[in-house]
Amino acid sequence: xxxxxxCIKKRLSNHKIKRLKIYKNEAAVLIPIVSNNEDLFxxxxxxxxxxxxxxxxxxxxxxxxxxxxxNLGDTALRETFEEIGLKKNDxxxxxxxxxxxxxxxxxxxxxxxxxxxxxxxxxxTIAKTEVTELLFVPFKHFYIKDIQWTEKWxxxxxxxxxYFYRYKEYIIWGLTAEIVYKLTKIxxxxxxxxxx
Numbered sequence: 001x002x003x004x005x006x007c008i009k010k011r012l013s014n015h016k017i018k019r020l021k022i023y024k025n026e027a028a029v030l031i032p033i034v035s036n037n038e039d040l041f042x043x044x045x046x047x048x049x050x051x052x053x054x055x056x057x058x059x060x061x062x063x064x065x066x067x068x069x070x071n072l073g074d075t076a077l078r079e080t081f082e083e084i085g086l087k088k089n090d091x092x093x094x095x096x097x098x099x100x101x102x103x104x105x106x107x108x109x110x111x112x113x114x115x116x117x118x119x120x121x122x123x124x125t126i127a128k129t130e131v132t133e134l135l136f137v138p139f140k141h142f143y144i145k146d147i148q149w150t151e152k153w154x155x156x157x158x159x160x161x162x163y164f165y166r167y168k169e170y171i172i173w174g175l176t177a178e179i180v181y182k183l184t185k186i187x188x189x190x191x192x193x194x195x196x
Contacts, residue, residue: 004040004139005114007190008033012095012112015186020099025106028076029062031097031183032086034115034122039138041119042180044172045083046133058135058172060110060179061086072109080113084134085125090116097182102175105156110179137167140191142184 063079097110163177
């Protein structure tokens with residue numbers, strides 16, 4: 001596991017980030033990676049059905065930049081604490097992915113955070129108005145060919161490739177799945193995986 005974590009960190013450090021121009025609305029998400037014995041897992045949230053946008057979808061913790069945030073990395077850490085109770089001191093930001101333009105025309109900056117404690121040593125406090133469930137998906141799961149597929153969707157009058165992953169009874173899709181795809185592509189050599 002330590003070798004996998006080191007490999008991920010190294011590959012991310014070599015990734016040249018594609019940054020978008022400054023948007024009126026900027027947001028950030030955290031991709032929290034946590035260990036359980038010898039395996040690495042990505043933590044996802046299942047959003048509350050009552051939320052006005054993306055209700056019931058699988059996502060990463062995150063949200064809109066606020067003036068109290070020092071930067072977008074700080075936004076990702078603050079939102080992670082507010083949504084699932086993971087403390088800033090327990091997370092090391094090890095990299096950043098390319099900026100993404102969301103369906104709602106927000107600039108979304110994804111940060112990768114390595115959680116210092118193992119799953120069983122963590123205490124989660126879920127904000128039930130936003131999150132109904134946590135998913136701990138093995139990193140290696142995303143290299144299984146028959147759980148992933150793509151579709152062509154028309155979004156904002158643009159034909160766009162949409163990514164999908166199946167995990168148990170859940171479907172991870174949309175911007176979250178696209179970020180997962182890009183991340184697993186960058187670090188695929190760390191797990192001996194190949195991307196479809």
